[in-house]
Amino acid sequence: MDGMMFVGGQWRKSGGGESFQVKNPASGAVVGSVAKGTREDARSAIDSAREAFRKWSETPPIERSRALLKVAEMVRASVGPLAKSLVLEQGKPLGEAKSEIGSFANTFEYYAGLVGRERGAQTPLSTGEGYFIVTKRPIGVVGAILPWNFPVSLMGWKVAPGLAAGNTFVVKPASTTPLTDLMAAELLAKSGLPAGAVNVVTGPGGVVGQELLDNPGVGKIAFTGETDTGKKIMEGSAKHIKRLTLELGGSDPMIVCDDADLGLAVEGATWGRFRNCGQSCTSVKRLFLFESISEEFTKRLAEKVRSIRVGDGLQSGTHMGPMHTAEQRSKVEDMVEDAEARGAEPLVGGGRPGGPDLARGNFYSPTLLGGVDYDSRIATEECFGPALPVFEVKDLDEALERANDTPYGLGSSVWTSDLERAYSAAERIEAGTTWVNSPPISRAEVPFGGFKQSGFGRELGVEGLDYYYETKSIQVLEYEKGKKWGFPI
Numbered sequence: 356m357d358g359m360m361f362v363g364g365q366w367r368k369s370g371g372g373e374s375f376q377v378k379n380p381a382s383g384a385v386v387g388s389v390a391k392g393t394r395e396d397a398r399s400a401i402d403s404a405r406e407a408f409r410k411w412s413e414t415p416p417i418e419r420s421r422a423l424l425k426v427a428e429m430v431r432a433s434v435g436p437l438a439k440s441l442v443l444e445q446g447k448p449l450g451e452a453k454s455e456i457g458s459f460a461n462t463f464e465y466y467a468g469l470v471g472r473e474r475g476a477q478t479p480l481s482t483g484e485g486y487f488i489v490t491k492r493p494i495g496v497v498g499a500i501l502p503w504n505f506p507v508s509l510m511g512w513k514v515a516p517g518l519a520a521g522n523t524f525v526v527k528p529a530s531t532t533p534l535t536d537l538m539a540a541e542l543l544a545k546s547g548l549p550a551g552a553v554n555v556v557t558g559p560g561g562v563v564g565q566e567l568l569d570n571p572g573v574g575k576i577a578f579t580g581e582t583d584t585g586k587k588i589m590e591g592s593a594k595h596i597k598r599l600t601l602e603l604g605g606s607d608p609m610i611v612c613d614d615a616d617l618g619l620a621v622e623g624a625t626w627g628r629f630r631n632c633g634q635s636c637t638s639v640k641r642l643f644l645f646e647s648i649s650e651e652f653t654k655r656l657a658e659k660v661r662s663i664r665v666g667d668g669l670q671s672g673t674h675m676g677p678m679h680t681a682e683q684r685s686k687v688e689d690m691v692e693d694a695e696a697r698g699a700e701p702l703v704g705g706g707r708p709g710g711p712d713l714a715r716g717n718f719y720s721p722t723l724l725g726g727v728d729y730d731s732r733i734a735t736e737e738c739f740g741p742a743l744p745v746f747e748v749k750d751l752d753e754a755l756e757r758a759n760d761t762p763y764g765l766g767s768s769v770w771t772s773d774l775e776r777a778y779s780a781a782e783r784i785e786a787g788t789t790w791v792n793s794p795p796i797s798r799a800e801v802p803f804g805g806f807k808q809s810g811f812g813r814e815l816g817v818e819g820l821d822y823y824y825e826t827k828s829i830q831v832l833e834y835e836k837g838k839k840w841g842f843p844i
């Protein structure tokens with residue numbers, strides 16, 4: 356598949372003849388190349404998806420369900436090569452890559468179970484003249500624009516419910532992580548979906564992504580990425596009033612109360628911040644500790660963070676891989692510098708790790724910052740990397756006020772042994788999800804998405820399926836010969 360993309364059920368070169376390389380974040384080595392798609396390539400993929408839509412949307416639900424189960428089965432059987440490819444292009448440790456592939460398969464299994472189980476409604480008219488039948492129908496071709504941090508599971512979050520509802524897809528992966536998405540597309544084609552039901556066009560966002568926005572043949576855009584890019588996508592979708600889901604950035608607060616199980620919370624903070632090298636949309640990005648437990652908690656967390664082994668994701672024993680790109684690392688370095696310039700102190704880390712093995716990769720040490728000023732960039736912007744600012748608060752009211760003082764509203768967590776306190780805090784946090792005594796773990800069966808500038812619409816769960824339908828109402832009046840409608844002649 357070197358230098359190719361996947362369109363109409365086949366491997367293809369770019370019409371422009373160009374390709375681009377994909378590099379390993381742990382070493383800078385080239386791990387593959389893919390086609391540099393043009394607008395014309397994207398148009399051709401949209402045509403393929405439109406053609407496939409005719410067949411797929413009329414495929415009986417039971418067969419659609421079986422095809423989705425087959426996808427899950429084939430993906431599970433190929434977890435080894437898929438996970439290895441994901442580590443090589445994205446950088447995450449192999450165990451995390453395997454669980455990401457598993458989550459892709461799980462999303463297909465979940466939506467396979469929902470195909471044909473949707474229920475419409477019959478609404479009697481209040482005047483007694485008859486009734487409306489309310490039905491759901493697929494939108495058509497969906498443009499799925501993906502980020503690099505979870506390239507495979509986030510493809511599944513879109514493609515699985517979208518296919519379940521009868522739509523077809525043109526997927527635009529992030530330019531630094533196209534390889535595993537292409538492998539997944541080939542498996543989808545082999546599992547019995549019509550050719551062209553899921554196309555993957557690789558290439559720049561401003562070209563391939565722009566065509567998905569501009570082309571009237573695309574009915575919906577499902578986007579995951581940065582909030583600023585999301586704003587452009589929203590503007591671009593306005594021209595044809597495209598349906599839209601936006602899964603954007605976050606700055607999740609984690610609040611640890613004085614009655615929390617500290618051991619559990621230390622584990623949660625470590626997993627919640629340093630998984631995927633801190634590059635998760637929903638992850639612990641600001642830690643608020645009640646004063647009375649702050650010292651003890653920080654000491655235990657620092658000990659844990661110091662023991663994180665940084666290395667190549669394919670090496671056994673690696674807990675945390677490199678950052679995805681040198682540019683992402685610079686952004687985190689700038690934020691840590693800014694915090695330090697305003698008085699923060701690194702309690703752990705705060706720079707690049709040493710050693711010849713790590714010199715060529717985009718590595719950054721797991722970092723814990725104390726004494727952080729609330730005006731620091733790390734407190735006010737999304738920190739997409741392995742650095743965690745710690746703040747002390749006197750009580751829950753202060754914690755909630757601080758937690759909500761952000762334009763983001765994706766995830767959040769509260770740690771306490773008092774269920775009433777947990778519930779009241781969860782009700783007051785302005786975020787799409789609040790985990791109680793747990794780090795952020797998304798589930799196929801639970802709707803996920805953001806409040807405020809973290810997004811628009813929901814993915815996953817039954818609600819996620821709804822975002823791939825149009826609602827159609829059909830009026831059925833009782834027949835009355837010679838009926839007049841009220842116009843005065």
Ligand code: NAD
Pocket residue numbers: 500501502503504505509527528529530559560561563564565579580581582584585587601602603604605635636637737739765805809810
């Ligand atoms: P990004 O916004 O830079 O890129 C996302 C995708 O958009 C890429 O495929 C890119 O090529 C494409 N793109 C860029 N400009 C475009 C344009 N003008 N028109 C069309 N497409 C364009 O995001 P990223 O750096 O890949 O991902 C990291 C971000 O994603 C973080 O902010 C993270 O929080 C967010 N994220 C959110 C969720 C969620 O579910 N809310 C999940 C994962 C990541």
